[in-house]
Amino acid sequence: xxxxxxxxxxxxxxxxxxxxxxxxxxxxxxxxxxxxxxxxxxxxxxxxxxxxxxxxxxxxxxxxxxxxxxxxxxxxxxxxxxxxxxxxxxxxxxxxxxxxxxxxxxxxxxxxxxxxxxxxxxxxxxxxxxxxxxxxxxxxxxxxxxxxxxxxxxxxxxxxxxxxxxxxxxxxxxxxxxxxxxxxxxxxxxxxxxxxxxxxxxxxxxxxxxxxxxxxxxxxxxxxxxxxxxxxxxxxxxxxxxxxxxxxxxxxxxxxxxxxxxxxxxxxxxxxxxxxxxxxxxxxxxxxxxxxxxxxxxxxxxxxxxxxxxxxxxxxxxxxxxxxxxxxxxxxxxxxxxxxxxxxxxxxxxxxxxxxxxxxxxxxxxxxxxxxxxxxxxxxxxxxxxxxxxxxxxxxxxxxxxxxxxxxxxx
Numbered sequence: 450x451x452x453x454x455x456x457x458x459x460x461x462x463x464x465x466x467x468x469x470x471x472x473x474x475x476x477x478x479x480x481x482x483x484x485x486x487x488x489x490x491x492x493x494x495x496x497x498x499x500x501x502x503x504x505x506x507x508x509x510x511x512x513x514x515x516x517x518x519x520x521x522x523x524x525x526x527x528x529x530x531x532x533x534x535x536x537x538x539x540x541x542x543x544x545x546x547x548x549x550x551x552x553x554x555x556x557x558x559x560x561x562x563x564x565x566x567x568x569x570x571x572x573x574x575x576x577x578x579x580x581x582x583x584x585x586x587x588x589x590x591x592x593x594x595x596x597x598x599x600x601x602x603x604x605x606x607x608x609x610x611x612x613x614x615x616x617x618x619x620x621x622x623x624x625x626x627x628x629x630x631x632x633x634x635x636x637x638x639x640x641x642x643x644x645x646x647x648x649x650x651x652x653x654x655x656x657x658x659x660x661x662x663x664x665x666x667x668x669x670x671x672x673x674x675x676x677x678x679x680x681x682x683x684x685x686x687x688x689x690x691x692x693x694x695x696x697x698x699x700x701x702x703x704x705x706x707x708x709x710x711x712x713x714x715x716x717x718x719x720x721x722x723x724x725x726x727x728x729x730x731x732x733x734x735x736x737x738x739x740x741x742x743x744x745x746x747x748x749x750x751x752x753x754x755x756x757x758x759x760x761x762x763x764x765x766x767x768x769x770x771x772x773x774x775x776x777x778x779x780x781x782x783x784x785x786x787x788x789x790x791x792x793x794x795x796x797x798x799x800x801x802x803x804x805x806x807x808x809x810x811x812x813x814x815x816x817x818x819x820x821x822x823x824x825x826x827x828x829x830x831x832x833x834x835x836x837x838x839x840x841x842x843x844x845x846x847x848x849x850x851x852x853x854x855x856x857x858x859x860x
Contacts, residue, residue, distance in 0.1 A: 458566065459556075462573055466552055469577035470545060476581035477541045485798030488585045493537040495696075496587075499525050500536065503654075510656030514696030516667070519650035519657040520618035524587040544584040547593040548576060551766060554593075558600050558773055563735060568773030571783060575765035578790035579758060580798065586759040591620045592766035598626055599739050599770045602635070609738075610638030618646050622746055622763060628723060629741030631733065668699040668709055670755040671804055672797065674819045675708040676700060680807040691805055697755060698805060712754045719748035722830070730837040736774035737837060743767040743779060744833045747786075747826040756819070758797045761790050764825075778836060782829035789821035 475481045477489050495514065502509040503522045509515045528539035555569040576583050583589055598612035609630065616623025627639060650657040669675050671691060679689060679700045689702020699705075723745055730737075746767055750760050764786055771779040796804050796814040803811035 462566070462569055466573040469573070470548065473577060473581055473584050474541065474545060477584045478538070483581050483798060485801050488580075488582045488798050489537060489541075492540045492585050496525055496540065497536040500529065504529075506654060508654055508656035508659060510659040516660045516696060518618045518621055518660060519654065520615060520646060521587070521620065522650075522654070524590050524619060527590075540587075541584050544587070544589050547590045548583070550593045551589075551596050551769070554596055554600055555769055555773060563775055564773050565775045567780075568769040568771070571772050571787070572765060572769040575768065575787050575790055576762070578787060578794060579761055579765075580794040582758045582794075582798065583762055586762075588620070588759040588762045591616055591623065592762050594619060595623045595626060595742075595763065596766045596770055598623065599742060599767070600773070602630070602738055603735060606630070606632040606635035607638040610635035610640075611642040614639040614643035615646065617643065618650075622749070625745040625749065626738075626742045628727065628745045629730070629733065629738045667695045667697075667754055668701060669705050669712070670697045670699050670757070672758070672815060672818075673712065673754055673756045674751060674823070675712045675754065677812070677815060677819065678708055679705070680804075680812045680815065683807045691807075697757065709754050712752055715752035716749055719752050723748065726834060726838065732837045734776055734836075736771065736777040737833075739767065739770045739774065740777055740779055740829075740833050740836070743771050743782075744826070744829045747782075747822070747829055751819075751822045751826045756822070758793050761786070761793055765790065778832050779829060782825040782832065785821050785825035785828060789818050789825065792818040792821065 472481075476483045479489070499509050499512070499515060502512075503526055508519070508522065527543055528534070528536050531539035531542060534542065551572055552569060555572055556566075558564050559566040559569050576589075594612055594616040598609050598616060601612065602609035609632075610627070613623050613626040613635075616626070627636065630636065647657075669679070671680075679687060679702075683689075687702065687704075689700055689705060691698060692701050693699075694701060726741075743764070746763055750756060750764065753760075768779065768783040768786055771777045772783060792814060796811070796818055800810060800814060804815060805811070
């Protein structure tokens with residue numbers, strides 16, 4: 450009976466994943482048109498334009514919208530491998546392939562001792578809640594690298610470090626995967642991989658690190674936590690404006706620099722909390738690395754000056770890895786995150802015009818979405834602290850002993 454139930458559960462999971470991904474593909478290929486702004490224009494116009502510049506052997510260093518680390522060039526150029534398709538179509542196919550790769554990794558690890566199929570369910574359900582934006586940005590590819598890194602970490606620390614470093618050179622945030630890693634070989638692997646790749650890009654392509662300046666000069670994006678101040682202020686005489694700036698829709702005007710600075714301060718405080726947690730943590734279990742990475746990315750996403758919809762793809766991937774482990778207690782914050790994903794699709798692209806207009810619906814959607822992200826962050830940080838710091842401290846198990854203990858757990 451248990452085997453039959455498991456088969457039905459797997460069939461249901463695969464059915465939901467297949468049905469929702471078919472819908473996503475129909476939307477990005479415009480067989481069906483999703484209401485709101487065309488989310489595929491970034492691929493067909495911006496990404497394709499970058500690919501033409503990158504194809505000449507140089508980064509688009511004169512374009513302030515290029516705000517990505519050097520390895521992002523690989524993601525932008527990758528559609529050219531499918532030469533029989535036009536650029537946008539090839540990109541959507543590769544995004545779908547990355548989505549499939551994540552599912553395959555989660556399905557592979559789910560039945561193992563000490564693991565769970567909950568993670569595969571989170572990925573299957575969470576991704577479509579964000580709508581067609583998922584396949585129209587390269588973030589799903591970065592997330593696939595991050596998921597592979599965390600799932601490889603328990604048995605292959607060198608692979609964890611190398612993949613985390615590669616991910617960081619794709620889009621910076623995967624460096625946070627290492628926040629709870631204690632294995633020196635993982636750190637050494639990350640350092641060597643990062644240094645070698647960075648040197649190769651710097652030597653081979655001009656403008657590899659121009660993105661650092663462009664990121665520094667960004668303002669407060671209209672979907673961020675701090676942006677709520679200006680959404681409300683517009684109804685009380687604030688005379689700023691909303692414009693496309695540095696590749697995103699941002700507030701420009703009086704006091705924007707103050708709110709942007711406050712966001713940076715909040716991020717610094719988040720880093721301080723992570724440092725304090727790392728110094729105080731005493732119990733490291735098989736799921737701690739994934740839990741800590743989830744908390745770290747939540748902290749820096751929620752406090753960021755920019756919260757683009759595709760950022761939540763990262764969080765869904767990390768949440769899925771957390772719940773792959775039976776011992777993880779990240780269920781409540783993951784539920785809050787999934788609710789935030791649904792509201793995110795409502796605010797972008799469905800009713801983004803209301804967000805830009807700062808009307809009642811737009812402010813409500815942002816308040817709910819950002820409130821859910823704050824809730825998920827607080828809950829996740831509390832779970833991490835209680836599971837590793839609070840209570841009687843236990844002596845950490847050596848890595849080999851931990852792996853032996855994991856393999857002895859009942860499936």
